[in-house]
Amino acid sequence: MDEVDRMIDMGFEAQVKKIMEVLPPGDMNPYYTGKGRPERLTMMFTATMPPIIERMTASYLNRPVTAMIGEVGAAVESVQQDAIQVPDDDQKKVKILKDIIKSHQFQPPIIIFVNYKKTCDYLSETLNEFGQRTVTMHGSKTQDQRELAIQQIKDGEADILIATDVAGRGIDIKNVSLVVNYQMAKNISDYTHRIGRTGRAGRTGTAITFWNAKFDKEVLTDLKEMIMKSPISQCPDDLRRHEAAQTIRNIDV
Incomplete structure (x- = not known):
């Protein structure tokens, strides 16, 4: 099950559990040799491992093993992260973009x-007028429309994909040089x-995040810490020192 944590986040925990309960027996395992008691091979893939997924593995799997590439929940080291403080003004933000x-x-x-x-469509129209070739992906697009947008990017018919979090997982576009939040x-x-979505398959990439303390104060500490953990990134002083990025985490003992 790919991105099983996202399935849980979207409210499908009961359905995920139902799937686990009705999976076929172990003799369906392609690696089963026919010797001894058959066991099913179950795999879950995710970039983040929240506690609820860990509890599910303990409940449904025999001798679960976690294979990690890098640090679970952390950005890959091949992505250079930057953050730009922006005003609460779309015209000024668009100019920076x-x-x-x-x-x-x-x-x-x-x-x-x-x-x-609505921001997705607005940016697409604005950048198209600017001479850019854009396509969009969001929740109101059909699956065929989403696949067409991805294919246009892959074929070079469009240069910029503007998307909500529907494109944050499960898509693989080669050689993405830049991700802008x-x-x-x-x-x-x-x-x-x-x-x-960038810095994949041995390549490096850049991620630039626009932030505003009025709208993003709940995640500024996490953003600051994520950037500071990166060996190839430098946290901007305005973010590092901002009062909204100084939240002290509660630690359960």
Whole structure:
């Protein structure tokens, strides 16, 4: 089950448990040799491992093993992370975004993440007028429309994918040079998945996040800590020192 944590987040815990309960017996395991008691091989893939998934593995799996590449829940070391404090003004934010694009520092394909589909459509229209070739993905798009958008990016018919978190997981677009969080993710888990669209398959990538203390104060501490953990990133002083990024975590003893 791929991105099983997201399935739980979306309220499908009961359905996931039902799937686990009705899976076929172990003799369906392609690695079963026919010797001894058959056991089913069950695999879950995710970039984050919240406690509820750990509890499920203990409940349904025999001798569960966790294989980790890097640190669970952390961004990969091949992604250089940056954060830009932006004003609460879409025109000024768009200007910053346009400056990044027209710098030609980053080659297509580029992915821009937003939180709302209306922002997705607005940015697409604005950047198209700016001379960019964009496609969009959000919750109101059909599966065929989503697949077409991905294919256009892969075929070079479009340069920029503007998307909500529906594109944060489960898609693989090669050679994404830049991910822009035009709107910061609502939690650090989604942020991790978003920026994981770049820096894949041995390549390096860049993730730039626009942040505003008015809207993002709940995640600024996590964002600061995530950037500071990266060996190839440097946390900007305005984020590192901002009062909203100084939250002290409660530790259960």
